[in-house]
Amino acid sequence: MIPRYSRPEMTRIWSPENRYRIWFEIEAHACDAQAALGIIPESAARAVWERRGFEAERIDEIERETRHDVIAFLTNLAEHVGPEARFVHQGMTSSDVLDTCFAVQLTQAADILLADIDGLLAVLKRRALEHKLTPTVGRSHGIHAEPTTFGLKLAGHYAEFARNHARLLAARQEVATCAISGAVGTFANIDPRVEEYVAKKLGLDPEPISTQVIPRDRHAQFFTTLAIIGAAVERLATEIRHLQRTEVREAEEYFAPGQKGSSAMPHKRNPVLAENLTGLARLVRSAVVPALENVALWHERDISHSSVERVIAPDTTIALDFALARLTGLIDRLFVYPERMRQNLDALGGLVDSQRVLLALTHAGMSREDAYRAVQRNAMAAWDGEGRFSDLLKADPEITRHLDPQTIDGLFDLAYHLKHVDTIFARVFGQQA
Numbered sequence: 001m002i003p004r005y006s007r008p009e010m011t012r013i014w015s016p017e018n019r020y021r022i023w024f025e026i027e028a029h030a031c032d033a034q035a036a037l038g039i040i041p042e043s044a045a046r047a048v049w050e051r052r053g054f055e056a057e058r059i060d061e062i063e064r065e066t067r068h069d070v071i072a073f074l075t076n077l078a079e080h081v082g083p084e085a086r087f088v089h090q091g092m093t094s095s096d097v098l099d100t101c102f103a104v105q106l107t108q109a110a111d112i113l114l115a116d117i118d119g120l121l122a123v124l125k126r127r128a129l130e131h132k133l134t135p136t137v138g139r140s141h142g143i144h145a146e147p148t149t150f151g152l153k154l155a156g157h158y159a160e161f162a163r164n165h166a167r168l169l170a171a172r173q174e175v176a177t178c179a180i181s182g183a184v185g186t187f188a189n190i191d192p193r194v195e196e197y198v199a200k201k202l203g204l205d206p207e208p209i210s211t212q213v214i215p216r217d218r219h220a221q222f223f224t225t226l227a228i229i230g231a232a233v234e235r236l237a238t239e240i241r242h243l244q245r246t247e248v249r250e251a252e253e254y255f256a257p258g259q260k261g262s263s264a265m266p267h268k269r270n271p272v273l274a275e276n277l278t279g280l281a282r283l284v285r286s287a288v289v290p291a292l293e294n295v296a297l298w299h300e301r302d303i304s305h306s307s308v309e310r311v312i313a314p315d316t317t318i319a320l321d322f323a324l325a326r327l328t329g330l331i332d333r334l335f336v337y338p339e340r341m342r343q344n345l346d347a348l349g350g351l352v353d354s355q356r357v358l359l360a361l362t363h364a365g366m367s368r369e370d371a372y373r374a375v376q377r378n379a380m381a382a383w384d385g386e387g388r389f390s391d392l393l394k395a396d397p398e399i400t401r402h403l404d405p406q407t408i409d410g411l412f413d414l415a416y417h418l419k420h421v422d423t424i425f426a427r428v429f430g431q432q433a
Contacts, residue, residue: 001318005280010321013108014314016056022101023073024052026198027088030180033197034090034190044084053080070094091190095301096180099214102309103175103204106222109317110172116324117165117229121158123332125429128154132425132433135414136250136341137352142242146352147345147417150251150336155428157236164229171225174218178202179210184300212301216294219309223291226316230284233323237277240330244271250341254333273330280323287312345414349382350389356411357393357403364402374398 001011012018028048035045054076063072071094078085089097132151137144178199182190192206199206207214243251253273255261261268290312294305345352354375361371378396382389390412394405403411425433 001315001322005322006318007321007325010109010112010318011314013105013112014318016059019101019105020054020056020059020073022104022202023070023097024054024077025202026097026100026180027074027077027092028052029198029201030090030092030190030194031088033194034087036197037191037193039191040087040090041084044087047084048077048081048088051081051084052077068094070097091182091188091194092180093183093212095210095213096182098306099210100178100180100198100202100204102219102313103177103214104202106175106219106313106317107172107203109313109321110168110175110222112321113226113229113317113324114165114168114172116321116328117161117168120324120328120331121161121165123328124154124158124161127331127334127336128152128158128425129429129433131336131338132421133418134336134338134341135345135418137345137347144344144348144352146355147414149418149421150338150341152421152424153239154331155425157232157239159428160232160235161229164225164232167225167228171222175222176204177207177214177218178204179207179212179214181207181210181212183212185210185212213297213305216291216297216305220288220291220295223287223312223316226320227285227288230281230320230323233284233320233327234278234281236327236331237274237281240274240334241271241278244274248340248344250337250344252335252337253330254335273326277323277327277330280319280326284316284320284323287316348389349387350412351379351382353412354379354389356416357399357408360407360411361399361402366402 028045031040031045031048034040035042054073058076058079059069059072062075063069066072066075074085074089077088081088128151130151131154132149134150135147136150136153138146138148178195179185180190180195180198181187181192187195195206198204209215240251240253242248244253252269253271255269260266261270261272290308294308297305358368358371358375361374362368366374374396375393378392378399379389381387381392386392390408393399393403393408399408422433
């Protein structure tokens with residue numbers, strides 16, 4: 001991922017230094033396990049730890065000749081360890097190192113992303129509680145529907161990211177497996193207890209059956225989960241983009257002193273952060289199909305998955321980490337305009353209460369079909385600017401035969417729509433909300 005959309009902590013996970021450090025730990029822990037089983041000398045296992053060392057540049061140099069990254073690493077390690085290096089990698093195959101390392105890196109990345117979501121959840125909750133009773137119009141198909149609150153909007157996104165947190169925890173567990181099973185995964189040349197030992201040391205579970213590589217359905221679930229989180233990012237970003245439109249202006253990204261919105265038009269204040277998040281979400285979702293296609297490898301293994309994962313693993317985790325951090329900052333400093341929300345809520349002269357009138361007429365004895373026609377007739381007149389909805393209703397004899405003017409006025413009460421907000425908040429945040 002390019003530096004523009006990268007944060008250091010996540011980027012370090014995919015650095016050569018971190019990768020080779022994990023490779024070393026896998027090999028060294030395997031040596032400890034084999035020494036405990038009497039397969040290699042204990043002095044050799046100690047020497048691996050005591051004389052350890054590697055240089056990324058030297059590994060690259062060796063790989064240019066060997067065309068094999070793991071062999072290049074082992075060769076460089078042997079230059080530090082000395083003769084005892086002959087006991088390193090006993091009975092193991094490259095995939096034991098590569099796949100187990102990949103599991104460690106994905107769990108490290110997941111831990112950062114989980115913390116990112118925690119931070120976003122905290123901000124969403126604070127802003128949702130702040131605007132719990134801030135009335136705004138709810139829209140369906142982009143058209144005014146019925147009243148809601150801005151807090152309810154944010155509470156819905158909070159609930160979605162809470163689900164995503166649970167999904168990511170499950171996906172982390174799914175990929176946190178260790179394979180030290182040797183060629184074609186039969187343990188022919190290495191004891192299964194070595195795998196169990198290494199797995200425990202690295203905080204992983206032994207892979208039940210690895211076929212030389214860890215099954216890629218695990219990774220497909222992981223990247224699909226990241227894509228779902230990306231979709232949630234885009235859904236919230238899209239909401240902000242719509243609310244910031246000039247015709248709406250109910251909420252707006254923070255606009256810093258000295259910030260410029262356009263090279264040509266000095267008045268512009270654009271939702272650039274939300275638009276950026278929309279693009280990053282597309283990038284994260286693009287990893288799903290390659291990850292799914294990686295599941296079908298030839299027989300016990302091939303490396304068609306390798307090039308895919310070398311790209312999508314760093315790119316998606318780095319991009320999503322950046323996106324979650326940016327979204328958290330966006331919501332934290334989001335400008336909210338309650339007065340503009342009120343103006344928009346009343347822009348159609350009370351049409352947002354049309355369902356209340358419909359239900360009142362049916363309760364008063366009209367058939368639903370007749371009531372719908374009568375309400376719609378007056379609603380369309382109000383839509384066309386012929387008067388306020390309530391006034392048109394009170395001038396319609398078909399309606400006033402069933403509802404008196406005072407009853408009609410009582411149907412236009414904003415509090416009616418908000419009476420269960422506390423119940424919804426308690427469902428989302430618990431009783432303390």
